Amino acid sequence: MSDLASLAIEDVVAGYGGGPVLRGVSIAARPGTITAVLGANGAGKTTLLRTISGLVRPRAGRILVDGADLARRHPEDVARAGVAHVPEGQGVVTELTVEENLRLGALSRRGAAVRSTALADAYRRFPLLADRKRRSAGALSGGERQILVIARALMAAPRVLLLDEPSLGLAPRMVAQVMDLVRTLRDEAGLTVLLVEQNARSALAIADRGIVLNLGKVVAADDAAALAADVALRRHYLGF
Amino acid sequence: MQEFLEFTLGGIGVGMVYAAVALSLVLIWRGTRVLNYSQGGMAMFTTYVAWLVIRGTGNYWLGFAAALAAGLVLGAVLERAVIRPTMGRSPLNAVIVTIGLLILLEGLAGIIYGGQYRSFPPAFSLHGLRAGGVSLGISPNDLFIAGAVLAAALILALVFRYTSVGLRLRATAFSPGVARLLGIRIGRVLTLGWALAGLFGALAGVLVTPSTFLYPNSMDSIFVLGFTAAVIGGLESPVGAVVGGLLLGVVLSYAGGYLGNDLVLVYGLVVLALVLMVKPSGLFGSARTRRV
Numbered sequence: 001m002s003d004l005a006s007l008a009i010e011d012v013v014a015g016y017g018g019g020p021v022l023r024g025v026s027i028a029a030r031p032g033t034i035t036a037v038l039g040a041n042g043a044g045k046t047t048l049l050r051t052i053s054g055l056v057r058p059r060a061g062r063i064l065v066d067g068a069d070l071a072r073r074h075p076e077d078v079a080r081a082g083v084a085h086v087p088e089g090q091g092v093v094t095e096l097t098v099e100e101n102l103r104l105g106a107l108s109r110r111g112a113a114v115r116s117t118a119l120a121d122a123y124r125r126f127p128l129l130a131d132r133k134r135r136s137a138g139a140l141s142g143g144e145r146q147i148l149v150i151a152r153a154l155m156a157a158p159r160v161l162l163l164d165e166p167s168l169g170l171a172p173r174m175v176a177q178v179m180d181l182v183r184t185l186r187d188e189a190g191l192t193v194l195l196v197e198q199n200a201r202s203a204l205a206i207a208d209r210g211i212v213l214n215l216g217k218v219v220a221a222d223d224a225a226a227l228a229a230d231v232a233l234r235r236h237y238l239g240f
Numbered sequence: 241m242q243e244f245l246e247f248t249l250g251g252i253g254v255g256m257v258y259a260a261v262a263l264s265l266v267l268i269w270r271g272t273r274v275l276n277y278s279q280g281g282m283a284m285f286t287t288y289v290a291w292l293v294i295r296g297t298g299n300y301w302l303g304f305a306a307a308l309a310a311g312l313v314l315g316a317v318l319e320r321a322v323i324r325p326t327m328g329r330s331p332l333n334a335v336i337v338t339i340g341l342l343i344l345l346e347g348l349a350g351i352i353y354g355g356q357y358r359s360f361p362p363a364f365s366l367h368g369l370r371a372g373g374v375s376l377g378i379s380p381n382d383l384f385i386a387g388a389v390l391a392a393a394l395i396l397a398l399v400f401r402y403t404s405v406g407l408r409l410r411a412t413a414f415s416p417g418v419a420r421l422l423g424i425r426i427g428r429v430l431t432l433g434w435a436l437a438g439l440f441g442a443l444a445g446v447l448v449t450p451s452t453f454l455y456p457n458s459m460d461s462i463f464v465l466g467f468t469a470a471v472i473g474g475l476e477s478p479v480g481a482v483v484g485g486l487l488l489g490v491v492l493s494y495a496g497g498y499l500g501n502d503l504v505l506v507y508g509l510v511v512l513a514l515v516l517m518v519k520p521s522g523l524f525g526s527a528r529t530r531r532v
Contacts, residue, residue, distance in 0.1 A: 053421060079423035087421065095414045096407075104411050107404055108423030115404075156423060 005064070006031035006192040007052075007083075007160050012061030012071070014051040020059065021047040023216040029209070031159075032190040034182065036203040036224060038238055039213035045196040046088060048213070049162045052194070053085035054078040065160055080108050084158035088165045088196075091149040094138030098129055101137045101148055105155030118155045126151050143174035150181065154189075161185065161193045167202065175199065179206050200238040204228040212237050246377025247497040248490060253382035255489020256389040260444035261466020262473060262481035263393060264437040269475050270413035271433035273331065274323060277338040280463025281345035282318070282438055283445030286310040287454055288353055290446050291360055300361055307442045315438020319431045349456040362450035385447045392443055393482050396436070400478070409433060461505050465492070468512040474525025483523065 005028040015021040021044045029035045037045050050056040052063055054075035063071040070078050079085070093101055102122055106115040123130035126147055132140065137148060146166055153161060163182065167175040183206045185191045197203035204210055207224040212233065220233055227233060234240055261279065268276045276282075289310040294303035322341060326333040364380040400406040411419045412429040419426050444466065445459060452458050469488045473480025488511060495507040515522065 075420040076423050076425050079421055085421050091418055093411055093415045093418055096410065100407060103407060105422055107408060
């Protein structure tokens with residue numbers, strides 16, 4: 001399994017001083033798939049993403065991206081290795097314009113031509129951002145900001161995308177749009193997506209696989225459809 | 241009326257020096273949230289470098305360039321070697337370290353060059369300019385000071401606004417966490433910020449020292465006034481630093497001119513206290529509460 005995986009997390013233990021938040025987590029995600037990471041508040045979902053992207057240093061375990069171990073690397077190096085982490089909530093730099101936020105996403109890439117192509121691609125894919133490129137990013141609505149941070153993450157041409165609660169605080173129509181976008185990214189760009197969601201129902205609707213975290217351990221891992229069909233699991237951990 | 245004109249123009253000239261010091265403080269504060277108490281000491285040290293080069297070659301401009309280069313290098317080296325280890329710890333650590341640096345630099349300068357007052361040449365004449373028989377209160381050198389600081393500030397503004405290096409600097413100042421997740425090596429960006437601050441400090445040192453003499457403590461009072469200018473401007477804003485410097489220069493020039501020159505530093509401290517009481521966020525500071 002793990003040699004087929006684009007992203008493989010093996011026996012990762014991590015936390016913030018004190019007891020570990022992740023207590024031996026293993027996940028494998030095949031290239032071009034969406035894996036929904038589900039669980040209650042405090043289950044360790046956000047810590048998992050922060051550990052993969054290097055913001056939290058794991059105490060044990062390996063984090064393999066296309067076979068290279070990125071555990072204990074700095075966040076900027078993990079990003080340069082092709083992992084884009086879109087954190088929950090305030091990822092937009094509100095003091096900068098929409099275009100500056102986008103350009104920021106490509107700064108780690110070499111070559112002015114590569115960067116401007118990426119910018120043109122972003123505007124083609126997200127006309128909404130092209131219309132607002134000179135506006136301050138702080139003036140965007142919640143849904144527009146979510147589009148902006150995802151578009152900015154794509155500027156780096158990542159292979160793995162880590163999304164933390166992209167639907168948080170969005171109106172239902174916007175949630176559907178964001179989920180559609182994630183699905184499109186998998187289908188068209190072949191991205192491997194780790195999708196952390198409180199909203200288990202809409203996450204499982206687009207995911208290939210799902211894992212359920214509880215108190216820092218994986219308590220269930222299966223095809224998304226199977227998880228969604230497991231009534232006991234849903235009632236116990238997912239609340240729908 | 242003529243006095244008023246003299247005081248105003250003279251104040252603008254001195255104010256540009258405060259603006260340069262304020263800019264150096266703002267550059268560091270924005271990037272690293274450190275108030276660099278050693279900025280004046282660094283500027284004094286780089287001015288000694290200029291003094292050595294001018295004495296050795298007889299060429300003012302070589303000394304000028306050497307001071308700026310030394311400022312860049314000194315800023316970068318100090319950030320890498322001394323400041324970086326304090327990051328991620330209590331803010332007090334960095335404060336103590338920069339105060340220690342100040343003492344170290346002033347002590348070193350005393351050991352190497354001695355404590356005596358040395359005269360430092362101006363770039364241009366210090367004789368007052370006259371327009372139609374009326375003294376303007378400023379010299380060609382004052383014009384050079386104002387022009388040099390303005391040009392440097394303008395270049396800085398253009399770099400910030402239009403280059404990818406500037407974008408890195410701004411993103412790192414506003415959201416270092418986001419910048420890292422986007423693959424920006426913020427360590428290098430912070431080193432660059434300190435180097436630029438060293439450059440502006442060095443510029444201030446070379447420009448102001450012809451009117452203060454050069455000695456190990458020669459930049460102390462200029463640093464305090466530059467800090468006041470930065471606080472007036474809000475500590476966050478490069479534009480605020482320049483405006484704050486000019487405002488402070490003019491106010492102190494009136495106070496010195498009409499009330500007597502002996503207490504200028506005290507008036508500066510009064511202005512600082514007033515700003516901190518009335519509008520602690522400064523003229524251009526963001527009202528946004530700091531992220532925890």
